[in-house]
Amino acid sequence: MVTFVSMIKSLLVAFMLIMLGTNAIAQNTFSISGVVRDKKDGLPGASIYLSGYKIATVADNDGKFKLSNLKPGSYDLLVQLVGYLPYSKSVIISDKSVQVELILNENVAQLDEVVIRADPNRQKYINQFKEFFIGKTPNAAQCKILNPQVLNVDFDITKSTLTVSTTEFLIVENKALGYRLKYMLDHFEYNSRTHIIYYSGHPFFEELKASAAKKKKYIAAREIAYYGSSQHFFRSLYANKTKEEGFIINKMIKIPNPNRYPQYVINTNLAKIKAVPEKTGIRQTKGKVDTALLAFWTKQQEMPKTIDKFSRAEVLTDTLVHYYNQNLKYLSYTDALLIQYTKEKESLAYSKTGFWIFRPLDVPENEISVANLTGESVRFYENGGIYDSRSLLYEGYWAYEKVADMVPMDYIPLSNKQ
Numbered sequence: 194m195v196t197f198v199s200m201i202k203s204l205l206v207a208f209m210l211i212m213l214g215t216n217a218i219a220q221n222t223f224s225i226s227g228v229v230r231d232k233k234d235g236l237p238g239a240s241i242y243l244s245g246y247k248i249a250t251v252a253d254n255d256g257k258f259k260l261s262n263l264k265p266g267s268y269d270l271l272v273q274l275v276g277y278l279p280y281s282k283s284v285i286i287s288d289k290s291v292q293v294e295l296i297l298n299e300n301v302a303q304l305d306e307v308v309i310r311a312d313p314n315r316q317k318y319i320n321q322f323k324e325f326f327i328g329k330t331p332n333a334a335q336c337k338i339l340n341p342q343v344l345n346v347d348f349d350i351t352k353s354t355l356t357v358s359t360t361e362f363l364i365v366e367n368k369a370l371g372y373r374l375k376y377m378l379d380h381f382e383y384n385s386r387t388h389i390i391y392y393s394g395h396p397f398f399e400e401l402k403a404s405a406a407k408k409k410k411y412i413a414a415r416e417i418a419y420y421g422s423s424q425h426f427f428r429s430l431y432a433n434k435t436k437e438e439g440f441i442i443n444k445m446i447k448i449p450n451p452n453r454y455p456q457y458v459i460n461t462n463l464a465k466i467k468a469v470p471e472k473t474g475i476r477q478t479k480g481k482v483d484t485a486l487l488a489f490w491t492k493q494q495e496m497p498k499t500i501d502k503f504s505r506a507e508v509l510t511d512t513l514v515h516y517y518n519q520n521l522k523y524l525s526y527t528d529a530l531l532i533q534y535t536k537e538k539e540s541l542a543y544s545k546t547g548f549w550i551f552r553p554l555d556v557p558e559n560e561i562s563v564a565n566l567t568g569e570s571v572r573f574y575e576n577g578g579i580y581d582s583r584s585l586l587y588e589g590y591w592a593y594e595k596v597a598d599m600v601p602m603d604y605i606p607l608s609n610k611q
Contacts, residue, residue, distance in 0.1 A: 222262045222264055223263050223291070224259055224260060224262075224263060224291075225270065226292055226293075228255070229241065231299070234256070236297060237253060237256060238251060238252060239256065240272065241270060241295075242271040242273070243260065243269070244270070244281070245396060245397075246601050246602055247397075247601050265286045265519070267286075267574065267578075267580065269281055269284070270282045271362075271377055276299060276300060277298065277300055278297065278298050278360055280297050281377055300360060319344060322346065322381065323338065325381075325383050325390045325392075326392055326596055327595060328598065330543075332370060332414070332418065332598050333369075333597035333598075336368070336596070337366050338365055345358045353384055353386040354382060355384075355385070356381065358378065359378050363376040371400060371408065371411030373400075374396045374398060374599075376395070376397075377395040378392070379395070391583075393582040396596070416607060418600055419600050419606055421439070421536065423587065424577035425577065427578075427579070430510060430573070431575045439536035441532070442507065442530060442532055443504050443505065443507060443530075446504050446529075447502070450496060450499055451500075452496065453493060453497070453498060466490065501529075503551065503553055508530065517572050521580060523571060525566075525570040529588075532563070532564065533559040534559055534560040534590075537559070538557075538559060539559070539560055543593055548588070549561075560590040561590060563589050564585050567583055567585065567586055568581075570584070577602065
């Protein structure tokens, strides 16, 4: 879970996580309980996780479970049990506890002998997946996929599209932030023609065992990963504290490309060129075919009709944010939001990528991200979670930072713990 013009810019669908809400106003907490079973019986030993959190439990001998102390909001339950397909279910808590029934299906691929056809390009595709899923940040260099064998990769040459799927949890060890992620990948897609990346899924976070000194390093790295992230931004936006938290909101507007002729002029000239009788060829000079004119107008046709312009006008959150219900707020806007995080400068590693955003020379080198709506609005929770993963497309710093820089949705920065 972003289309962009000009240079090669990998775009990322706003992460991606279809879940995760809490309600700060509500004082009461509730529970999600129920039973995990197959078509007949309860399944003991099934692991039940809350997507995006570090909250988990295990089903008892009858397949029953309970997750307590949950605030009102939207949650995704994830279930894992050897021999069965991973399972997810969305649950909404409003004003009372919820009971659910989670029915698992056998993983036939695990139970039967599977013949895998060798693909000479498989490792190349997996490397691309790692780059676009885990990222290319310094933290990504310390991440490793522990079970790449569960990945199913496919490249459609006619659409220039790489898709990756799996019927098991993907295990990612992040030695930069000190997490082991169990990631239920719903969908991954990368178009090498448009450079658009989309992925969505459900992560569960486990703490890596570490010494006191190592934990201190993890805590420092998590703080850096959290501050300035999209999660941080939407949390501060929900609380109406974007300025206090270091964010400035502008617009990235589209204006006509001054280097491109009007479409009717391009069409007229291409039509004239193509109307020249075949026997005389395209305009001839000294007996040779002159293709320069055709190449010029063809290039004009291929140029983008609009270019992005950094708008200096600051967007006021009072006009931007609206209540959807007691647990959700939403944004609805035209053009694209340009978000600056003033408390961190763009890193040298980031400046060498194709993700950077054009800025006027007098604008400080703050981290800049662009958020494009794919529909009419985007809904989000108090904890920074996005309700619909396909509602936003990111460019800039938020497209640069991917799974390697994620922290749990219930992450509490040190300043809030004091």
